[in-house]
Amino acid sequence: MSAFEYAPAPESRSIVKLQPSYGLFIDGEFTDGAGSFKTISPASEEVLAEIAEASTADVDRAVKAARRAYTDVWGSMPGRERAKYLFRIARIIAERSRELAVLESLNNGKPIKESRDVDVPLAAAHFFYYAGWADKLPYAGFGADPRPLGVAGQVIPWNFPLLMLAWKIAPALAAGNTVVLKPAETTPLTALLFAEICQQADLPPGVVNIVTGAGETGAALVNHPDVDKVAFTGSTEVGRIIARAVAGTNKKVTLELGGKAANIVFDDAAIDQAVEGIVNGIFFNQGHVCCAGSRLLVQESVADQLLESLKRRMATLRVGDPLDKNTDVGAINSAEQLSRIKALAEIGSAEGAERWSPACELPERGFWFAPTIFTGVSQAHRIAREEIFGPVLSVLTFRTPGEAIEKANNTPYGLSAGIWSEKGSRILAVADQLRAGVVWANTFNKFDPTSPFGGYKESGYGREGGRHGLEAYLAG
Template sequence: MSFLDYAPAPESTAILNLKSDYGLFINGEFVDGHGTPFATISPATEKTIATIASANDEDVDRAVAAARRAYDKTWSRMSGADRGKYLFRIARLVQERARELAVAESLDNGKPIKESRDVDVPLVAAWFFYYAGWADKLDYAGAGANPASLGVAGQIIPWNFPLLMLAWKIAPALAAGNTVVLKPAETTPLTALLFAEILQQADLPPGVVNIVTGAGATGSAIVNHPDVNKVAFTGSTNVGRGIARAIAGTDKRVTLELGGKAANIVFDDAPIDQAIEGIVNGIFFNQGHVCCAGSRLLVQESIHDEVVDRLKERLSTLRLGDPLDKNTDIGAVNSAAQLDRIRTLSDIGEAEGAERWSPDCVIPTDGFWFPPTIFTNVSTSHRIARDEVFGPVLSVLTFRTPAEAIAKANNTPYGLSAGIWSDKGSRILAVADKLRAGVIWANTFNRFDPASPFGGYKESGYGREGGRHGLAAYLKPAGTARTVTASPASDATDSAITTTKESAK
């Protein structure tokens, strides 16, 4: 027996107390949906976990109405201190039920339990704890004294970090005094519904948070609902584009966290062992289902072969398999559709002449799986160097000088994140200055914290989540019906009659 074939160490699902069916969470209770219910499955086994209600337009309307009522009658009138206390309660409840949430997340999403246990769920609690403290300190958020909330926030989140993205959306919205209608992703609704139970335990006033499940149509009903004041979306750039079009000309405010094709730049003086770890963490964390994944490795030509050799050796120790096994490094791909996309793009990569490599690993027969894969001999013009794969697929490119590294890193319509590996501080700071990306990790990668703003340049979206900046997305200055960004004048058509005399006074 090989020691490295660690004996199975599965996390028990006995901690879960799941229902067979879940309704929509509207006005503080679970109610039936009027769309066609759908199954949520475990991507590791393809077995059904539960049947989930689907919200149609009327259901969304009810949810928005509940959120509006809660906003008008309760939440906007409540003191910041009390709003904060509710958020602190939620943070504690998440901590208390952390193991259960982690198991549910790994079951529904396919991500390794060690990630849901050590990254996702602890960050969820941290996010609520951080924003809880902001609720009665909004005067210091940067929008001036007595800033106002926006109203009802419609929030649509992706399947890659289901509960964490929920926390990123709900915590700042509630702290700022908004109420919420949130739609989890169709393939990963489970933890959002467990979170609804937590809200009941926290005794959060009905309607402050409403969770409606469903597919794209449910999402677009939220986006297009006339009584929604703010849209927050995390997901693909294509859908984000559609949302930006849909809200054009309305008075809705919007933040979008979209795709990315991050460059992870390794200079020849990098701390090499940590850089290898950072490359692995950058692209294979969460099966590469990460918008800020370091999917383009830019390595200085002089150390290319060494880096690739070390990387291959390191990949051979990655363990792919049961997401609930505590030793699993690479879990299941979230859905058949995503697996298909990863396969298609990888095949294109090969057809374009890049060299494909994966370590030997046993792929389970059931479920959706893709081995960790690296492509070498990749050129900037290859599709695997340009398109977001959103899977465990790394493209390796080379550069000769820092200037070339920066040019290649920025040569993308995206601009979400980037990594820099070097022992030379002044170079790191200079390169960080020149990279057109919202989050730069130097000698580390894929770190997240509620105090740290996250969000992209260019087609990676707009607005920031996290930190003080994350509050700006849910606040407007006191006494103004509007702010400079993304909010039209209610009397826009009147502006034509403004005279120079008036504006000059």
């Protein structure tokens, strides 16, 4: 189908020096954990390293180190000094950006062009942004003398490992908190490289602690009595468990959870731009994006034309080796996630929606799923209601703007939404009525350190990014 054949253009792995095993980063040093597990490349199933698994006792050690660092050093350090540590970290991330990008793509399966052009630069920018807040907190609008909360326990997902780490750690440190962060079980490597970056920056020991492990490690962290603040990004299911666990305590909580975003295309939209936006909305990062535009709502009068263009565009997507610079869609992050995507896609067909994927050769090893769209989807279908978290788009149609708004809001989620129209007044009126925390109009999946991000309803609460992102880490 494609007009051009592309020769392989793999990014070299040699810049990454993988160690055979990694410990926990506690109190400024790597230490052994109670157990261990293997981390792999989802594109090849190759074992990359052995990772320490933190037990409850290990988590306790990390929280104690964070508490000491908070009390003795970080909580009382002048903001301008904290700022300089964060600026240093931002610079080192930029300096080691290629290494981080390769490692991220290796461990996560995302295309190198995304880790190189999106994840890593945004992570550096996030530290740079919050660094500047550290000595300006009295001007942030949270009182004349806002205080840090203490020790933050942070649990992050596998879809943007380094970027989510930056979203969590940068504002926490800028506000004067210390942190214990648990990266996702399947993607620990860039967090462990970040630990090394903290060492290079001479960050005082205990200010950042990284404990690797699975759900049990995360639960031990969230439930630790000496944690003052819990920040979680992940599934709504786990978000509910955390909200329940912290009920009745004085822990401050922010939750950034699932989504089922509507991407609304009106009949006056620039169709080619909309198609690019739809593709970016659902196939960026293999659709492993909580704010993915996973429900396409297209006005009936342009549906046929739009779908034809969309299918033509999808046929040019290159699925394969994440380290190849031409790759558009990489590997699904884990066998577990792949089986969930497959199961929901089968339910989509079983419930009567029509499934379509371009002809697309998938590698034999690793976890892969071809870009897929379902047409003839009704609001009752599970693929229109549940977060698939994969490269699967459900297409619904509408006739009037009112119907589009009603359908877009017909979900317990409320993280993001998209609007495609050339009519300014319509964009603003629709944006007003969408119950979602981020609305992209004539664009999609844009992120910036200055721009608050977070959900309505069951997509969680609290905002990350911008001045708003400080609120989660300050007591007014």
